[in-house]
Amino acid sequence: MAKALTALAAALVVLLACCPCRVRGDESPDVTASLVSFLTALAGDDGGQTAIRLGWNASISPCVPGNKISLWGKTVQCFDAGGNNGHIKRIDLDVQGLNGTIDAALLCAAPAVRVVNLYNNSLRGGLPEGISACSGLTHLIVSGNQLSGNLPPSVAQLKSLQVIEVSRNNFSGELPGDLSKLGLVRFLANDNHFNGTIPDFNLSNIQGLSFDVSNNNLTGSIPKNATRFGQERFWPNAAGICGGTLFAPCPPPPPAPSSGSEADDGKGDDNDNGMDNKKKTARKIVMYLGYVLLGAAILAFVLYRICFKKKRSKLGLKSKSGGGRRGVYDSSRLTTTTTTTTATSPSKTPAYSLPTSGDHSAAADAGGAPAASLVVLSRSGTASITSNAAAAAAKELRFEDLLKSPAELLGRGRFGSSYKVVVPGGAALAVKRVKDAAVDEEEFRRLMERVGLAKHPAVLPPLAFYCAMQEKLVVYEFQSNGSLAKLLHGSIENSQGPLDWPARLHIAAKVADGMVFMHTTLRGGGASSNSSSGEKAAADAPIAHGNLKASNVLFTAGMDPCISEYGITAPPSAGRDSAAAFRADVYAFGVLLLELLTGKATSAQGNGAELARWVTSVIREEWTAEVFDRALLAGSGVGSTEQRMVRLLQVAMRCVDASPSSAPPPTMREVASMINSIRDEDDRSFSLEA
Numbered sequence: 293m294a295k296a297l298t299a300l301a302a303a304l305v306v307l308l309a310c311c312p313c314r315v316r317g318d319e320s321p322d323v324t325a326s327l328v329s330f331l332t333a334l335a336g337d338d339g340g341q342t343a344i345r346l347g348w349n350a351s352i353s354p355c356v357p358g359n360k361i362s363l364w365g366k367t368v369q370c371f372d373a374g375g376n377n378g379h380i381k382r383i384d385l386d387v388q389g390l391n392g393t394i395d396a397a398l399l400c401a402a403p404a405v406r407v408v409n410l411y412n413n414s415l416r417g418g419l420p421e422g423i424s425a426c427s428g429l430t431h432l433i434v435s436g437n438q439l440s441g442n443l444p445p446s447v448a449q450l451k452s453l454q455v456i457e458v459s460r461n462n463f464s465g466e467l468p469g470d471l472s473k474l475g476l477v478r479f480l481a482n483d484n485h486f487n488g489t490i491p492d493f494n495l496s497n498i499q500g501l502s503f504d505v506s507n508n509n510l511t512g513s514i515p516k517n518a519t520r521f522g523q524e525r526f527w528p529n530a531a532g533i534c535g536g537t538l539f540a541p542c543p544p545p546p547p548a549p550s551s552g553s554e555a556d557d558g559k560g561d562d563n564d565n566g567m568d569n570k571k572k573t574a575r576k577i578v579m580y581l582g583y584v585l586l587g588a589a590i591l592a593f594v595l596y597r598i599c600f601k602k603k604r605s606k607l608g609l610k611s612k613s614g615g616g617r618r619g620v621y622d623s624s625r626l627t628t629t630t631t632t633t634t635a636t637s638p639s640k641t642p643a644y645s646l647p648t649s650g651d652h653s654a655a656a657d658a659g660g661a662p663a664a665s666l667v668v669l670s671r672s673g674t675a676s677i678t679s680n681a682a683a684a685a686a687k688e689l690r691f692e693d694l695l696k697s698p699a700e701l702l703g704r705g706r707f708g709s710s711y712k713v714v715v716p717g718g719a720a721l722a723v724k725r726v727k728d729a730a731v732d733e734e735e736f737r738r739l740m741e742r743v744g745l746a747k748h749p750a751v752l753p754p755l756a757f758y759c760a761m762q763e764k765l766v767v768y769e770f771q772s773n774g775s776l777a778k779l780l781h782g783s784i785e786n787s788q789g790p791l792d793w794p795a796r797l798h799i800a801a802k803v804a805d806g807m808v809f810m811h812t813t814l815r816g817g818g819a820s821s822n823s824s825s826g827e828k829a830a831a832d833a834p835i836a837h838g839n840l841k842a843s844n845v846l847f848t849a850g851m852d853p854c855i856s857e858y859g860i861t862a863p864p865s866a867g868r869d870s871a872a873a874f875r876a877d878v879y880a881f882g883v884l885l886l887e888l889l890t891g892k893a894t895s896a897q898g899n900g901a902e903l904a905r906w907v908t909s910v911i912r913e914e915w916t917a918e919v920f921d922r923a924l925l926a927g928s929g930v931g932s933t934e935q936r937m938v939r940l941l942q943v944a945m946r947c948v949d950a951s952p953s954s955a956p957p958p959t960m961r962e963v964a965s966m967i968n969s970i971r972d973e974d975d976r977s978f979s980l981e982a
Contacts (some may be wrong), residue, residue, distance in 0.1 A: 304842070318357060318378030319402065325350045326401035334385065336392035346388070354380055371404065382407030386433070388416055388927035394434075396422035404428055410438035410455070412920050419458070424449040431455040435480060436922070443468060443486075450474070459483050467491055467505075472515075478502035486510055487530070495521075502906070505529070513542045522895045524781075556829040666691040666767075667737070668756045671746035682769035685719035686755035694723060694758075694765065707839055707861045710955065712770055720770035721755070725763075726860055733759055740766065743835065743859040748813075750806030752846060766860050773851060777842035778883075778901070781893040793924055793933060794974065796888045799853045800940065801971045803845055804964035806855045806879055811838055811874055811960045836873035838862035840880040842887050848900065878957050882947025889941055891921030904948040907941075916941070932977055936970050943967060 328343050328350045335342035343349075347365035354362045355370035357378035362368035369382045378401050397420075399408065405426060411433050418441030419434065429450050440462040447456070448470035455478040457472070466488030467481065477497050482504040488764040496517075503518075504525045511532030523538045534542040612780070635748055668686055699711040708727035714720050726736075740757040749754075758765040776799065779791060791799075811834050821970035838861035846856050862873055883900030886907055887893065894900040910919050917925075920937060943966050946958055958966075 304715065319353045319355055321350070321379065323402050324353060326398045327354075327543045330395055330398035330401075331385070332392075333395045333398065333409070334390040334392045334413075336390070342388070342390070346385075358815065369407075376404045379404035380407070382409070382431075385413070386411035386922055388413060393417035394420060394423075394427065396420040397792055398424075398426075406452075407431040409433040410437065412926060414438055419444055419447070419463075421446045423447060426450065427452070429453055434458040434461070435459040437461050438773045439463060441465070443481075445470060447471065448474060449916070454478070456480070467510075480504045481508070482525075482744070485509040489513070490515055490526075492516065492832075500796045514538065514544060520895075522802070524893065526844045547890065572603075607715065653946070666694070666756055669741070669754060682721060682755060683714050685717055685721065686971035688717075689715060689721075689756055689767070690754065691758055694767075696960075699723070703843060705839070705841075705843070720772070722768045722770040722856075724766045724768070724860060725734075726766065736764055739859055739862070746809075746858060748806055748809040750802045750854050750857055751779075751809060751853065752856045752860075764860075766857070768856060771846040771854075771856075773847035773849065775843045775847070776887075777843040777854065779847070779892060780842060780887060790963060791888075791923070793937065796924065796934075797940070797967075797971050797974055799845070800885055800888055802853045803855060803884065803968050804881065804960065804967050806853075807837065807840070807877060808964045809834060810855075810858060833870065834874075835859045836862045836877050837880075838873060838877070840877055840884065842884060845884070858891075874960075875957055878947050878960060879950070881960065881963065882944045885940060885947065886961035889921065889937065889944065890921060892918055900948070904945075907945070933974070936974055936977075939970050940967065945972075 328340070328348050331343050331346070331348055332338065347363075348354075348366050348368075349364070352363050354364040354368050355378045356363065358372055360372040360381070362370050362380070363836060367384050367932070368380055369384070371377050371379050371381045373574055381404070383405060386409050390410070394410070399405070400422065403426065406428055408426070408431065409430065412435070415437040419488055421444045423429075423432070424446035425443065425800070427450065430452050430645075432447070432450075432453060433455065439458070442465035443458060443463055446451070453474050453475070454476060456508055457478065457480040458477060459480040460483040462485060463481070464485040464487065467486055467490065469491045471479070472491040472493045475497060476493065479493065479498065479502070482635070484507070486505070486508040486536070487510065490510055493503075493515045495503065499515040503521050506524060506526055509530045510526075511530045514526055519536045519538055526533060526538065534540050549927050554627040572713065594768055666689060668689060693715050694713060697713045698714045699713045702710040702712055702722070704874050705711075708725045711723045711725070712720060713723050716822035718958070737757075737759050740754060740759070744754055752768055752771070753881070754766050754768055756767040758767075815835070820885065835858075837858055838854065839857055840855065843854050844856045848854055880900070883894060883903060886900065886903050890907065892903055892906075894903050908921055910916070916938065917934075919941065924937070925934075943963060946955075947963060949955075
């Protein structure tokens with residue numbers, strides 16, 4: 293009998309060892325079953341169809357010790373060394389069409405998981421409190437879903453957490469204050485409904501492109517040392533946002549209640565009551581005196597405004613109505629003072645009269661001729677860029693027309709401000725007011741006349757310009773389809789869908805061709821036969837752009853990219869800085885490629901160095917896939933397309949590499965050749981797939 297039992301036991305051991313129902317691995321059957329249920333809940337209880345589609349099988353352990361590639365496919369990655377060898381390291385379920393809910397209890401059954409990526413699905417419900425049980429989490433990415441409710445305070449219990457991305461959801465309530473105690477390197481919570489104040493984050497480890505709380509209902513002060521992130525990382529928000537150099541100073545905190553007779557319990561003696569009454573009387577006197585002084589100040593201000601307006605009316609300076617506000621010229625400054633007449637939404641840019649120097653505006657409104665006239669250039673470019681209406685409007689345009697027409701501020705940059713101006717007749721023009729131009733008045737005039745000769749479909753030519761000692765304006769046709777910056781980084785209400793890989797590659801190639809035209813083709817036409825040899829050399833030399841950035845790449849009516857503001861901040865063509873200007877153009881184009889590939893914006897006042905450093909650091913850690921925009925990866929497929937994305941990334945890195953040991957940067961012609969080669973290969977691949 294004993295021999296029979298022994299034989300039976302041996303047979304059972306052999307049978308279990310040979311059973312194909314489960315592959316050996318370090319994740320237990322309970323963990324694998326829990327994770328498959330977790331995916332099923334994310335998919336909206338679809339009966340396990342999503343798990344089958346993605347290769348998640350509870351009968352197969354996902355990880356084999358010593359191998360980071362999972363048996364469950366590309367959505368799972370394993371530890372291949374260390375104490376967690378053979379366990380799941382990260383779960384990537386981004387852009388999988390999931391429309392269910394997050395069950396933290398099922399997820400946290402695998403405590404070794406470090407990265408959970410649920411980006412850009414349609415998940416409902418909230419982020420459960422139980423997420424704190426996933427104690428090993430370093431990355432929690434749930435952006436681009438339909439999650440709602442509060443962000444649970446238990447998230448702050450994840451002491452290893454470095455990345456939190458909850459942007460573009462419907463979260464509300466306050467941000468947990470204890471989040472500031474975590475060593476975060478990335479925090480994205482924009483485009484939700486969070487209210488309350490911003491926790492006082494330790495921003496020392498967070499890079500400039502990895503923090504965003506804009507498009508919420510937050511109030512109060514921004515964190516310390518937050519200025520380097522730029523205003524767009526905090527605004528729009530509730531009207532109470534304040535602090536730093538980006539916003540108005542925060543109001544002082546209310547004074548602490550005094551412990552006077554109001555808090556007395558009635559047991560004080562007569563002397564105490566007498567002292568309290570004297571204190572109360574003194575406080576009232578000070579308060580009333582403050583009211584009197586405030587009233588006197590208001591009255592003095594009103595009298596000053598009345599007298600000032602009377603003086604202005606004698607000079608013929610009558611303010612022009614501009615939407616909800618009136619533009620008032622101040623001859624002592626080059627800015628615009630505004631007087632509010634109706635409430636305006638903080639997300640709308642109010643209309644102004646075009647601000648310019650006081651001397652010129654006064655002369656124009658008084659009917660006198662300004663010091664210099666508006667120079668209307670001959671029709672340039674192609675019909676697809678410059679419309680007949682804009683060209684006709686510019687042909688009849690006068691300087692005083694610009695001053696009197698209502699203007700809407702489009703944006704501010706390092707080199708000036710841009711305005712949309714609707715001139716008599718209804719044509720919409722864009723006016724660039726140049727600040728701190730690198731060239732003098734005469735050189736600027738020659739430069740604009742040469743740039744006006746530009747005839748390339750990817751270069752937006754100027755229609756007219758105005759040049760005086762204190763004022764430089766350049767007039768273009770207004771492009772209603774906006775800029776590349778708006779298309780890449782605009783609000784979630786943008787009607788345009790995310791740019792896919794072919795569209796971004798097309799933009800890169802067209803802009804590169806336009807830059808090659810600037811650097812090599814545009815020659816001559818700027819100097820007469822009587823000009824000096826230096827002027828002739830300048831007239832024959834190409835012109836750098838000088839300020840290439842995503843907001844200067846505009847889209848025509850046919851959604852073709854064209855480069856605006858060509859040459860208005862470029863140094864003299866034959867000057868000693870011209871070679872540096874061409875290298876700067878190549879660098880700026882490299883930053884533009886990084887924006888196209890990563891989907892991340894650069895600082896409005898910077899040159900893209902932060903973005904370049906971030907990409908370099910990610911590539912150095914061999915996480916190249918983390919660089920690319922999730923929306924770009926979602927529509928790119930796999931394999932050869934991703935290889936071409938990596939090749940374009942390599943082109944961008946060559947453009948921005950400024951290390952002393954690196955090879956000289958490529959020319960724009962070389963860059964365009966590399967990009968067009970990638971584009972040709974992409975077109976051939978698309979034709980074969982079709």
